[in-house]
Amino acid sequence: MIRYRLEKNIFLNTLLASITLLVIMGCSPEEKSDHINNATLIAVSEAQSEQMSLSTLSDSISYVLLDTPQELAIGQIDRILLAQKRFFVLDREIASALFVFDLNGKLIFDIQEGIGGPGEVLEFSDFDVSEQAQELYILDNNSKDIKVFNFAGELIKRIRLPFFAASINILGNEIAVFRNNQYVNGDEANNNQIVVFSKEGEMLRGFLPLSTGNDYLSYHDSFRPFQSLGSSWIFSQALNDTIYEISGSTVASKYVMDFGNKSLGNIEGGFFGVNDFLRSEQRMESQYLMGDTFENGDYLMSLFYAGKTYKYIFYDKLTHKTRIVGKIDNDLDYVPYLHTKFVNNEVLIADLPAELLLSLDEQIEEVTEKTKKIKELISDPVFEKENPILMLVHLKSSK
Numbered sequence: 001m002i003r004y005r006l007e008k009n010i011f012l013n014t015l016l017a018s019i020t021l022l023v024i025m026g027c028s029p030e031e032k033s034d035h036i037n038n039a040t041l042i043a044v045s046e047a048q049s050e051q052m053s054l055s056t057l058s059d060s061i062s063y064v065l066l067d068t069p070q071e072l073a074i075g076q077i078d079r080i081l082l083a084q085k086r087f088f089v090l091d092r093e094i095a096s097a098l099f100v101f102d103l104n105g106k107l108i109f110d111i112q113e114g115i116g117g118p119g120e121v122l123e124f125s126d127f128d129v130s131e132q133a134q135e136l137y138i139l140d141n142n143s144k145d146i147k148v149f150n151f152a153g154e155l156i157k158r159i160r161l162p163f164f165a166a167s168i169n170i171l172g173n174e175i176a177v178f179r180n181n182q183y184v185n186g187d188e189a190n191n192n193q194i195v196v197f198s199k200e201g202e203m204l205r206g207f208l209p210l211s212t213g214n215d216y217l218s219y220h221d222s223f224r225p226f227q228s229l230g231s232s233w234i235f236s237q238a239l240n241d242t243i244y245e246i247s248g249s250t251v252a253s254k255y256v257m258d259f260g261n262k263s264l265g266n267i268e269g270g271f272f273g274v275n276d277f278l279r280s281e282q283r284m285e286s287q288y289l290m291g292d293t294f295e296n297g298d299y300l301m302s303l304f305y306a307g308k309t310y311k312y313i314f315y316d317k318l319t320h321k322t323r324i325v326g327k328i329d330n331d332l333d334y335v336p337y338l339h340t341k342f343v344n345n346e347v348l349i350a351d352l353p354a355e356l357l358l359s360l361d362e363q364i365e366e367v368t369e370k371t372k373k374i375k376e377l378i379s380d381p382v383f384e385k386e387n388p389i390l391m392l393v394h395l396k397s398s399k
Contacts, residue, residue, distance in 0.1 A: 039253035045260025109153035294343035
């Protein structure tokens with residue numbers, strides 16, 4: 001249900017799992033062209049992992065404490081968007097709610113999972129926003145529809161879907177719905193993995209038919225494949241080496257990652273299905289995209305599995321250089337940089353567990369220009385609610 005914030009509350013303790021994913025960027029040769037489809041070929045296999053300083057991307061960092069009612073704390077952030085001076089934050093499993101905050105972290109409204117409230121969202125499968133229309137779209141697989149809210153939290157309409165879906169993306173007046181082998185069978189008449197609808201619910205076109213029921217290149221766990229960029233979408237599929245772009249009615253490869261002899265394409269003898277493959281030793285030694293892909297006007301960042309660890313491919317679109325980064329060192333202040341959750345042309349957003357700041361505070365021996373921010377955050381009354389803290393890395397302007 002939707003409930004507006006009416007009073008200040010103090011949150012009960014929530015144990016947060018701090019998952020530190022290594023962020024990647026490494027040197028590679030000049031940009032190459034894939035002669036097959038003119039995609040940019042990124043030679044990951046030729047790059048060395050390196051550590052990168054955050055100051056190469058940013059001049060400043062700011063933090064936002066999220067203020068929620070005591071009885072509705074945020075346990076983990078599954079997805080975050082920044083649009084129209086609002087943070088849209090989804091906690092799918094613990095709070096089972098979607099929160100909308102202003103830029104200062106004050107709660108504007110929340111939508112809770114369950115029966116009884118406006119919209120009756122039964123399952124937060126995914127969400128996206130239309131900045132132009134100022135509308136919030138929530139994919140609900142339990143009721144097999146997309147629920148549309150305005151930016152005041154009021155239900156506008158429902159869009160019925162003829163199938164279950166993994167995620168959605170809004171671009172202009174169209175809705176791209178991503179399906180995978182969890183939701184589509186290769187023998188179905190309509191077995192496209194991406195289906196585009198109008199905002200009125202009319203099915204317009206489809207892309208990427210699933211070839212077989214065990215098509216491992218479309219395997220999907222919890223990543224979000226889509227990201228809007230200008231007038232097109234980009235997306236990647238888990239266990240794949242290609243980042244695709246959808247523009248209008250066409251889909252084409254935009255970037256191809258060359259993992260060399262670590263690529264899944266070099267596996268001999270095949271496998272007997274997704275589950276068998278995911279448990280195999282072959283997977284442990286392979287390299288492939290994990291699906292989390294971000295792109296703005298200057299950079300491409302794509303998470304990949306790098307043999308028992310995770311890294312990011314970081315492609316500088318201005319210099320056409322590629323890096324593989326094992327760690328991003330925050331040399332701007334005392335707080336470590338964790339996994340990227342959102343990127344646009346102005347900011348990278350990561351979330352920090354409150355427990356991490358408490359642990360860092362215990363290690364501070366003297367207050368300096370770099371460490372004082374932790375003291376300031378912990379002393380804020382909102383911090384007592386122990387919600388995740390948003391870390392905003394403000395990107396340098398393009399020259």
